[in-house]
Amino acid sequence: MKRFLRDYARSPAAVVGLLLLILVIGMAGTADWFFPRDPLALAGRPLQWPGANPRFWLGTDNSGRDIAAQIFHGARIALLIGLVATSIAVGIGIGIGAVAGYYGGIVDDVLMRVTEAFQTLPNFLLLLVLVSVFGSEMSTVVVAIGVVSWPAPARLTRAEFLSLRSREFVEACRTLGMRDRQIIFREILPNALPPVIVYASVVMAVAILLESALAFLRLSDPNVASWGNLIGLGRDVLRVQWYVSAIPGVAILLTVLAVSLVGQGLNDALNPRLKGR
Amino acid sequence: MSAILSIEGLTVGLPKGADRPHALSRVTLELRAGEILCVVGESGSGKSMTASAILRLLPPNVAIEAGRILFEGKDLAAATEAEMRAIRGAGIAMIFQEPMTALNPLRTIGDQIGEMFRIHTDLGRAETDKRALALLEDVHIPDPKLAMRAYPHELSGGQRQRAMIAMALALSPRVLIADEPTTALDVTTQAQILALIRDLQRRLGTAVLFITHDFGVVAEIADRVAVMQHGILVEQGEAAEVLQRPQHAYTQALIAAVPPLTAPPPRAFSSEAILRLEGVSKTYRNGGFFGRGKRVTRAVRDVSLVLPRGGTLGIVGESGSGKSTLARCIMHLVKPDAGVIRLGDTDLASLSPAQLRASAKRIQMVFQDPYGSLNPRRRAGELVAQGPMVHGMARGPAMARARELFALVGLDPAAIDRFPHEFSGGQRQRIGIARALALDPEVLVADEPVSALDVSVQAQVLKLLAELRARLGLSIVLITHDLRVAVQVCDLVAVMKDGEVVEHGPIGRVFEAPEHEYTRSLLASVPGRDFALAKGAAPLSRV
Numbered sequence: 001m002k003r004f005l006r007d008y009a010r011s012p013a014a015v016v017g018l019l020l021l022i023l024v025i026g027m028a029g030t031a032d033w034f035f036p037r038d039p040l041a042l043a044g045r046p047l048q049w050p051g052a053n054p055r056f057w058l059g060t061d062n063s064g065r066d067i068a069a070q071i072f073h074g075a076r077i078a079l080l081i082g083l084v085a086t087s088i089a090v091g092i093g094i095g096i097g098a099v100a101g102y103y104g105g106i107v108d109d110v111l112m113r114v115t116e117a118f119q120t121l122p123n124f125l126l127l128l129v130l131v132s133v134f135g136s137e138m139s140t141v142v143v144a145i146g147v148v149s150w151p152a153p154a155r156l157t158r159a160e161f162l163s164l165r166s167r168e169f170v171e172a173c174r175t176l177g178m179r180d181r182q183i184i185f186r187e188i189l190p191n192a193l194p195p196v197i198v199y200a201s202v203v204m205a206v207a208i209l210l211e212s213a214l215a216f217l218r219l220s221d222p223n224v225a226s227w228g229n230l231i232g233l234g235r236d237v238l239r240v241q242w243y244v245s246a247i248p249g250v251a252i253l254l255t256v257l258a259v260s261l262v263g264q265g266l267n268d269a270l271n272p273r274l275k276g277r
Numbered sequence: 278m279s280a281i282l283s284i285e286g287l288t289v290g291l292p293k294g295a296d297r298p299h300a301l302s303r304v305t306l307e308l309r310a311g312e313i314l315c316v317v318g319e320s321g322s323g324k325s326m327t328a329s330a331i332l333r334l335l336p337p338n339v340a341i342e343a344g345r346i347l348f349e350g351k352d353l354a355a356a357t358e359a360e361m362r363a364i365r366g367a368g369i370a371m372i373f374q375e376p377m378t379a380l381n382p383l384r385t386i387g388d389q390i391g392e393m394f395r396i397h398t399d400l401g402r403a404e405t406d407k408r409a410l411a412l413l414e415d416v417h418i419p420d421p422k423l424a425m426r427a428y429p430h431e432l433s434g435g436q437r438q439r440a441m442i443a444m445a446l447a448l449s450p451r452v453l454i455a456d457e458p459t460t461a462l463d464v465t466t467q468a469q470i471l472a473l474i475r476d477l478q479r480r481l482g483t484a485v486l487f488i489t490h491d492f493g494v495v496a497e498i499a500d501r502v503a504v505m506q507h508g509i510l511v512e513q514g515e516a517a518e519v520l521q522r523p524q525h526a527y528t529q530a531l532i533a534a535v536p537p538l539t540a541p542p543p544r545a546f547s548s549e550a551i552l553r554l555e556g557v558s559k560t561y562r563n564g565g566f567f568g569r570g571k572r573v574t575r576a577v578r579d580v581s582l583v584l585p586r587g588g589t590l591g592i593v594g595e596s597g598s599g600k601s602t603l604a605r606c607i608m609h610l611v612k613p614d615a616g617v618i619r620l621g622d623t624d625l626a627s628l629s630p631a632q633l634r635a636s637a638k639r640i641q642m643v644f645q646d647p648y649g650s651l652n653p654r655r656r657a658g659e660l661v662a663q664g665p666m667v668h669g670m671a672r673g674p675a676m677a678r679a680r681e682l683f684a685l686v687g688l689d690p691a692a693i694d695r696f697p698h699e700f701s702g703g704q705r706q707r708i709g710i711a712r713a714l715a716l717d718p719e720v721l722v723a724d725e726p727v728s729a730l731d732v733s734v735q736a737q738v739l740k741l742l743a744e745l746r747a748r749l750g751l752s753i754v755l756i757t758h759d760l761r762v763a764v765q766v767c768d769l770v771a772v773m774k775d776g777e778v779v780e781h782g783p784i785g786r787v788f789e790a791p792e793h794e795y796t797r798s799l800l801a802s803v804p805g806r807d808f809a810l811a812k813g814a815a816p817l818s819r820v
Contacts, residue, residue: 167650168644168645168646169650169651171608171610172642174610175608175637175641175642176641176664176712177635177636177664178667191653191654
């Protein structure tokens with residue numbers, strides 16, 4: 001563990017990413033303390049520029065809501081979307097990938113054709129379909145994002161399993177009389193996990209972006225203070241009061257950047273082949 | 278004869294945190310014109326590092342700290358990178374252990390040999406091709422014209438190594454460095470390549486620095502021998518002198534570990550069969566789109582063998598002979614297409630998956646690769662305790678059993694909390710054996726259990742197997758490509774070729790009076806056969 005931290009700390013970009021991520025988590029944690037009021041409640045005159053009124057240090061949007069409050073509370077939503085959607089995507093991906101990779105043959109063929117069917121559809125279009133069919137409540141949106149993001153983790157897990165399943169330690173487990181379930185999840189999976197964990201950071205970044213894109217099209221849950229909703233709202237006043245869209249845009253940019261940098265740092269620290277470079 | 282390459286007080290430093298400060302320390306060595314000098318040592322002794330240092334191809338963070346490497350009067354340790362490039366290939370050439378990875382898979386053999394001329398000379402295309410062809414003829418590759426146009430994967434291991442040698446000899450170097458050139462090859466191919474190197478060296482007068490871990494190979498081709506241990510040159514001298522009268526304790530130990538090639542006196546074992554194979558066959562069918570390009574490999578054909586209770590059956594064959602597939606059939610890791618495998622009275626094929634899992638207790642396997650056969654994320658004790666736990670033992674007693682087994686196979690019981698990578702190769706193989714024994718099996722199938730280990734460690738692991746067999750009344754199937762390993766522990770031996778058993782019987786009989794042509798050629802190919810036989814007849818005093 002100590003060695004892992006040292007390897008991680010070796011890359012300055014990874015450390016910057018981690019600090020940014022801690023900042024976002026800090027914002028999410030302190031949102032209620034700094035902004036105890038409902039972030040979607042009317043707070044003052046609409047469209048005040050940042051700094052114009054000391055009460056609203058990031059200004060107000062076109063309905064007169066406090067942008068800073070929305071940014072802080074939005075950090076919660078962004079992290080929630082990221083974590084839950086990623087867990088769903090990686091969970092489905094690992095399950096399907098592990099079974100396909102371990103059994104091979106016809107099982108693999110069927111599961112991989114299904115995966116390809118999902119991959120041939122642009123996942124944003126699929127997301128639009130799901131949201132328009134099942135409605136745009138936040139829980140539905142998060143599940144839908146998870147459901148459209150699983151094919152890549154599935155393929156990655158399958159590739160790891162394909163190379164691991166023919167290793168002698170797996171044969172050794174079979175000669176001991178272990179059940180397949182035990183071999184897949186207790187013996188092979190821990191060895192296949194590092195690249196999947198690293199890839200999860202990409203899924204998380206994409207999940208946050210997908211929700212913002214939905215919100216921009218006003219298809220996300222309007223009753224939640226998400227960064228995407230704020231951008232979508234700012235669209236109407238984009239030419240003059242551009243800050244309404246720009247501030248949450250920067251927040252999304254930094255969060256996605258932080259998650260990606262942390263993922264890259266994890267990759268460098270977990271991948272033994274890159275050590276000493 | 279004068280020295281063509283002399284190393285004087287060469288010290289090569291390792292990066293901080295390595296197991297010792299110097300890869301080589303004050304190595305002084307002389308290679309004379311027209312001789313074969315064998316550098317011998319176990320893994321980690323610094324013998325390959327010597328070769329890399331001569332060519333200045335050291336890995337990053339490893340550097341020459343002191344000493345000189347004189348090649349024809351020029352100090353290579355101080356030469357510039359441009360000077361080194363002119364010497365590599367033209368003055369000093371090298372052959373590697375694994376020809377498949379040393380050759381570029383995307384270019385033809387002829388092209389890769391021609392590259393030597395394109396880099397170092399300004400010959401025309403036609404002349405380059407002519408010379409490459411002549412070289413391939415020189416190394417006795419079958420059908421040189423075809424080999425010119427072949428890609429590396431289209432040649433066999435032996436042919437690839439011949440192509441590598443042709444490439445190394447392209448510019449008639451004064452010195453040829455061969456780093457374990459025959460280790461990855463089968464015995465019969467090894468014998469041919471050794472004869473080829475010997476023959477070329479005599480004809481061309483090239484000095485050869487031959488790196489090996491195998492004293493059999495040394496006895497076969499060396500003029501002089503240098504023995505290395507932990508980066509220090511402990512002994513050097515004429516081959517006959519070192520082999521017959523080793524001075525240093527380490528050399529004596531290494532030579533003592535060379536197995537004798539005569540069978541021990543036959544042991545008594547019961548006539549009741551514990552494992553019986555009847556007409557077992559396994560065929561692999563490969564790809565093929567609408568029947569085109571379909572390949573059918575008959576890995577095991579109609580094999581019938583009997584393992585008596587308490588006996589040891591050796592299955593010997595070269596790579597591709599089907600011996601590992603047979604082992605996997607016995608373990609039911611691979612389902613045979615035809616034939617019956619009986620363990621005691623039960624036909625394994627007739628069992629349900631659950632019964633098969635339960636019968637796993639009766640037959641266990643030891644694997645070849647001590648690095649790949651242990652799950653790197655589990656502790657050693659857990660790995661051993663897993664078997665009993667799968668079969669219903671609680672964790673506490675299972676760990677206690679693991680401790681006992683660690684003691685049984687000669688490991689420290691306190692080491693059960695360590696991870697596999699914290700053990701050496703030989704120790705890991707002991708963990709593998711302990712895991713197999715944890716279920717108290719009646720039959721142990723050992724697939725090349727020692728081929729990845731150093732000679733002295735091999736001897737220890739084989740001794741352990743023989744001891745366990747006597748103590749626990751095990752019956753063992755030992756799969757190996759090395760006749761020298763088989764002869765040490767087996768009672769019965771079956772020789773396999775192309776999936777078929779060509780000869781089987783008591784090991785003494787098969788070794789002294791082989792009936793089949795192939796067995797005879799296998800026996801004749803064992804490197805240093807005369808040396809090993811002489812040793813068996815008049816054993817050296819053990820150290």
